[in-house]
Amino acid sequence: MPTIEITEEDAGVRLDLFLSKIIDISRSKIQKLIKEESVTINDKPAKTKTLLEPGDRVTYSEPDRTPFEKTEEPPVLDVIYEDDDLFVIHKPAGLLVHEAMKDEHRTTVVDGVLARYPQIKEIGDDPKRPGIVHRLDKDVSGLMVIAKTQEAFEFLKQQFKDRTIKKEYLALVYGILPKETDIITLNIERSKNKGRMVARTGEQTGKEARTEYDVLRRFATATFIQVKIFTGRTHQIRVHFQAIGYPIVGDKLYKVKNMKFRDIPMDRLFLHAYKLGITLMDGTQKSFMAPLPKNLEDLLETLPVNSQ
Numbered sequence: 222m223p224t225i226e227i228t229e230e231d232a233g234v235r236l237d238l239f240l241s242k243i244i245d246i247s248r249s250k251i252q253k254l255i256k257e258e259s260v261t262i263n264d265k266p267a268k269t270k271t272l273l274e275p276g277d278r279v280t281y282s283e284p285d286r287t288p289f290e291k292t293e294e295p296p297v298l299d300v301i302y303e304d305d306d307l308f309v310i311h312k313p314a315g316l317l318v319h320e321a322m323k324d325e326h327r328t329t330v331v332d333g334v335l336a337r338y339p340q341i342k343e344i345g346d347d348p349k350r351p352g353i354v355h356r357l358d359k360d361v362s363g364l365m366v367i368a369k370t371q372e373a374f375e376f377l378k379q380q381f382k383d384r385t386i387k388k389e390y391l392a393l394v395y396g397i398l399p400k401e402t403d404i405i406t407l408n409i410e411r412s413k414n415k416g417r418m419v420a421r422t423g424e425q426t427g428k429e430a431r432t433e434y435d436v437l438r439r440f441a442t443a444t445f446i447q448v449k450i451f452t453g454r455t456h457q458i459r460v461h462f463q464a465i466g467y468p469i470v471g472d473k474l475y476k477v478k479n480m481k482f483r484d485i486p487m488d489r490l491f492l493h494a495y496k497l498g499i500t501l502m503d504g505t506q507k508s509f510m511a512p513l514p515k516n517l518e519d520l521l522e523t524l525p526v527n528s529q
Contacts (some may be wrong), residue, residue, distance in 0.1 A: 227277040236260070236271045240281065254281060293328045295336035301364075302509060306373035306502045309366050311511045314489040318356040318365070320349055334367060341367075345374050354378050355453065360471070363390070363494025364511050373502060380500060381453060387498030390448040390458060391437075391513055393491035393520075394467040395482050397527065398436055398444045405432040405461040409454040417474060418456045420464035430454045432461045439527040442482040443470060458492060485524075491517060 231239055237255060241248045251260075258266045259282040262273075273279070296316060302309040310330070312318070317329040334341055334352055341352045345368070352367045354377045368374035380386045407420035410427030421427045431451040438445040444467070450457055456475065462468055463475035471487035498508040 222280050222282055224278055224280040227273045227275055227279065229275050232273055232275045234273055235269070236262070236267055236273060236279070237269045239273055239279070244281070291326055291328060291332070295332040296328055296330070298330070298333040298337060300337075301511070302507070304501065306370055307366055307368050307377065309364060309497065309509050312357055312362060312365050314360050314362040314514070317359050318350075319353060330365070330367075338369060341369055344368055344371055355381060357494055358456065358459075358490065358492075360489040361492045361494065362489075362511075362514055364497040364509055365494075366497060366499055376502060377499065384451055385500065387496065387508070388450055388453075388494065389496035390450070391445070391493045391495050391517075392434075392448050392458065392462075393443050393445050393470040393485075393517075394462050395443055395470060395477070395480060395485075396467045397439060397442075398434070398446065398467055400436075402433070402435045405434075405465060406430070407461060407464050409457060409460055411455075418454070418460045420460050428452075428454055430457050430461065432458060438521070440521075441525040441527055443485065443524060445521060459490070485520070487520070491520070493517060 225243065227239075237248055237251050240251045240254075240260070244251060252269050254260050255267055255269050260267045261280045262271060262277050264278070264280070267279075299311040299313070300308050301311055312330060317327055319329050319331045331350060331353065338352075342348075344352045345354075347353075352369065352374065354366065354368055354374060357363055357365060366377060368377055377386075407430065408427035409418055409420055409430040411417070412419045419427075420430075429452060433449045433451070434446045436444055436446055448458055454460070459469050459472055459475045463472070463477060466477055468475055468477050468480070470485050470491040472490055493513055494511070495513065496508065496510050498506065501507050
């Protein structure tokens with residue numbers, strides 16, 4: 222059984238997060254090993270959320286590495302634009318962009334990309350994400366641009382880096398936002414003990430993040446908004462609206478405790494990437510739009526309006 226001694230550099234990190242960097246399996250399997258007491262700290266059974274300290278001795282059993290085989294057919298991509306260099310798709314909610322775990326068995330956008338364009342396999346800087354220059358969360362729908370050539374990949378990547386790509390979303394948040402328009406500028410970083418992203422106030426550690434919103438329609442217990450993001454932090458919109466007390470409807474990860482509004486049942490996030498503006502390889506500015514999915518439109522029609 223391998224044993225690792227914790228250094229100052231790894232101190233303060235959650236046990237499962239630390240092991241996910243060491244063992245080449247998914248975090249869910251790591252958590253299972255911990256629950257089965259196959260992981261110890263200083264010869265004592267460990268807990269998933271234990272924060273490691275310098276000098277701790279972490280011992281673990283070698284996990285079962287039997288690989289998963291995908292049994293589902295690759296998804297058929299909804300391509301709304303294509304040229305020789307890139308293409309734009311409308312991703313449905315519920316579909317992963319790329320493998321989320323080391324032993325992922327669910328189908329992904331990447332599976333659909335390779336089924337349609339097998340020549341893209343070598344494009345990009347990560348073999349698990351060929352052609353992918355940005356992503357949408359699994360339960361978010363909307364527009365994505367994907368590179369077909371390495372030149373296009375680098376060209377698009379630079380646009381994201383320079384923040385010249387325009388990304389706009391439609392969202393429903395709990396509560397009545399007090400302003401018609403506002404900008405959220407809280408920094409964002411990954412929490413060491415929660416395993417997710419958090420917004421920071423005060424002296425603000427973390428990375429710069431900027432989110433702007435405009436109110437489109439007010440309901441009795443929710444607000445329908447248009448959102449623009451000027452940075453591309455992980456879960457940025459979800460984290461920012463949770464931080465100001467108005468979480469995205471359907472978000473089970475970034476919730477507000479003891480929220481006074483009745484839950485609106487959803488099997489996805491009410492978050493849709495409806496507009497994408499990019500520069501094509503020939504210098505042409507191109508903008509794409511994807512209408513709000515019908516199930517989200519139908520939900521809006523069921524909500525009582527704000528009488529104020």
